[in-house]
Amino acid sequence: MSAPQTSNPLRPTACPGLLRIVRALDGGICRVKLTGGAISARQAVVVADAAERHAGGVIEATNRANLQIRGIGSEQSALIDSLLAADLGPRNAASDDVRNLMLSPAAGIDRQRLIDTRPLAGQILATLQGDERFHDLSAKFAVQLDGGEALAMLEHPHDLWLSTFAREGELRLAFGLAGCPTEAPAGSVALEDGHALVVAVLELFLELARPEQTRMRHLLAEQTLENLRVRLSERVSIQAVTDWRRIADPGVLHIGAHSQSETGLAYVGAVPPLGRLDPATLRGAAQLAETFGDGTLRLTPWQSLLLPNIPEEHCVQVIQRLEQLGLLCHADQALTRMIACTGSNGCGKSSAETKGDALQLAALLHRHGLALSVHLSGCPRSCAAAHTAPATLLAVAPGHYDLYFRDAAQAGFGTLHARNLTIEAVAALLDARSRSPFDA
Incomplete structure (x- = not known):
């Protein structure tokens, strides 16, 4: 991947990105935003190498299912170039900040899922990066797309959330503004209108919000939800939702081995203590993903990682190997x-x-x-x-x-x-x- 065009200067913000290194006491911070939290084993090794060669060797799993490299010194350009070469960056410099779309870490493989959210997520991310209007969104403006998975972070507030549910044999997307999927929805749209709804919400927000109103909650402080819903219904067909709430699964499903929708396969979840990985641990997890899984890792909003598509007969061995790397795989461990x-x-x-x-x-x-x-x-x-x-x-x-x-x-x-x-x-x-x- 060639380096993104930088004709538009990066916006001033305290949020780190891949192209904008933010200073801290221990050096610079670079945030690598992952599509749906997923990263290939090859890309994970690139991140590990970059942290080791150009920074202090500290890699963090974030609560938005991304990765951060800490302790970056003077070799910022070399670090950024290595990540861009591994296709870990945005299409262009102006779109790095707006790639804030969170999925379930088990998108497409969760036994309880109603839909595979990844195709719709790809549409949304392509629009966020390709439409220059949306580059004006705050670096903190975030969207969540939920396919009904058992493994889903339902407590993180988002500016816009969408959650799949079934009604009278039809799959629809409930949605809400400035909140969580467990709260009362603002309405619902047909599954095929999910992308149009996201575009309509973003357009309406940019039309109504003043420059200092960077989040949806700021706009709702002076605009009623009903007013926004009426305005949205002029752009996309919306139905009321009065008899549905998203219910969280009480299980600790991001730790240990859990069966997937495809018979005989499981994902294995492991927690880096306090969300921190060193390069050797990340490389080791990547090697296990190559050897036993499909060659990918998925980061989670619980600051942990999953190895998907592991044959169930290998799960015990994978857990043992992950524990040897210093990762935690049992929910009864206090850390x-x-x-x-x-x-x-x-x-x-x-x-x-x-x-x-x-x-x-x-x-x-x-x-x-x-x-x-x-x-x-x-x-x-x-x-x-x-x-x-x-x-x-x-x-x-x-x-x-x-x-x-x-x-x-x-x-x-x-x-x-x-x-x-x-x-x-x-x-x-x-x-x-x-x-x-x-x-x-």
Whole structure:
């Protein structure tokens, strides 16, 4: 792939991209946006090589199913060129920011799926990159496409979400604005109108939003949902949805081996501790995908990875090999449920070294036999988690955190439960809470 044209300057934003390296305390950050979270084994090796040769060797799985390379020094051009040569970049420089379309990591192979979302996703991504009007969207403006899979992240808010459902023998796409698929839909469209709906929503947003209104929630703060729905219905046929909600599967389906829709095949999910991979681990996972699977990896919004299309008789061996690489493949391991931002070692805004504190907390919870979903954030921005975790630790000083519990009635992290706790105190409190018969 040749380098994208750069006649249009890259927009100023704090969000890293492949072509825009953003500085942090530990060096530059490059974000590699993956189509549907998928990357070939060959491309994964290129990412590993780039991180090793041109950066600090730290690779992160993000909560939008992408990859980041950290610690980039002076060799930015060499790193970018190597990634572009592996076809890991946008069609043109102006479209890198807008490739924010999230699918299920099991798109096309999930046993519960109603449709394979990948063809429609390809149409949407081609439009986002090819239509210059949409290059004006914020680098954070995001779309989610859900095919009814059991493995689906349903807690991350998106500017536009689409979710497949069946009604009277017809498959349709429910949709919503500035929210999650588990919320009440704004309406639905025929499956064949999915692409037209996305275009209509983006066009309407750009027509109505002022420059400072970069997200759909900003527009909805002064425009009613009903008004937007009426305006959209002038462009695409919309029906009301009153008797359907997307229901989340309570299983931990991104970890371990799970059967696919095709008999005899499974995907295997593995979690890099705290979302971080080193080059050797990524290369090793890529080799396993080549040897036992179809030569691809899929990143997930849980900051983990899947190896799809593994013959079921090889799953035990693949899990053993992944564990030898340092990846976690069992949901009862405390560290599989832990989320932590970069922390003060790499970010000047962080009040604590969250990665190290998370490792300490995971070890303490493991002693108590607990595997709880906990998010450690070094500052209120919550960069590591796009959703509200059941328990959030907000750093107030090195090694000290305020503890919040998720509460649907409270915005942000939820309800403040205790202040200025050490990691040991947090572990003791979470242990006591888990044993309480009054704990909801």
